[in-house]
Amino acid sequence: MSAGTYTPRPGAAPLPRMIAAQTALETRMLLRNGEQLLLTVVIPTLLLVLFSSVDIVDTGAGEPVDFLTPGVLALAVMSTAFTGQAIATGFERRYGVLKRLGASPLPRWALMTAKTLSVLVTEVLQVVLLTVIAFALGWSPDGNPLSVLLLLVLGTAAFSGLGLLMAGTLKAEATLAAANLVFLLLLVGGGVIVPLEKFPDAVRSVLGLLPISALSDGLRDVLQHGAGMPWGDLGILAVWTVLGLGAAARFFRWE
Secondary structure, three states, X not given: OOOOOOOOOOOOOOHHHHHHHHHHHHHHHHHHOHHHHHHHHHHHHHHHXXXXXXXXXXXXXXXXXXXXXXXXXXXXXXXXXXXXXXXXXXXXHHOOHHHHHHOOOOOHHHHHHHHXXXXXXXXXXXXXXXXXXXXXXXXXXXXXXXXXXXXXXXXXXXXXXXXXXXXXXXXXXXXXXXXXXXXXXXXXXXXXXXXXXXXXXXXXXXXXXXXXXXXHHHHHHHHOOOOOOOHHHHHHHHHHXXXXXXXXXXXXXXX
């Protein structure tokens, strides 16, 4: 046995390894949470199957599934990046988890990076599941996959910033109530299930500026109508991303 074989090597692990470990932990915690799974997987799936199979809402010309799938994909992004993340982070803050993690060798920005990566991993699983179900229901998508990817990434960043802002400024109970309320309101008024054309012109112009409307309309233009890069919707999402992440970085409280 050579000298120094069991010599301690104190110090933090390499930063990429810490982020990867925290990302894996955040993902496992999310997938083990029944309430989170209901919000992120079950509800979008039920909405897609129900409204594609039953003629409840007039979705215009074409198959209902072609209109609904982009909106449900946008809803899945919002449920994970905004609602689920806001609630989980809010209660972690209340119970002192964030305070303790903030004192660990893992930098605070790396912790938020791990949370965002965990959201992206979950969204990949959501998109795969919803896409398989949509194809089984007769979905016929068009458009450029790069446009879809950009919309999903920007939408994730925008909703993630807003979710972290809410979790870092409100009490946990207030975050729980507000996040669920916003989820329901945007489900109805964000062009997910009900086309924005059904709303009055004055209301529609305001709803069209919401991140969920930009994401669902952008995905629908590409996947249903085969449009090119939806620069207008990408611009709206970019503005929300800058505002949300900037405000979260400025006002987030760890205690």
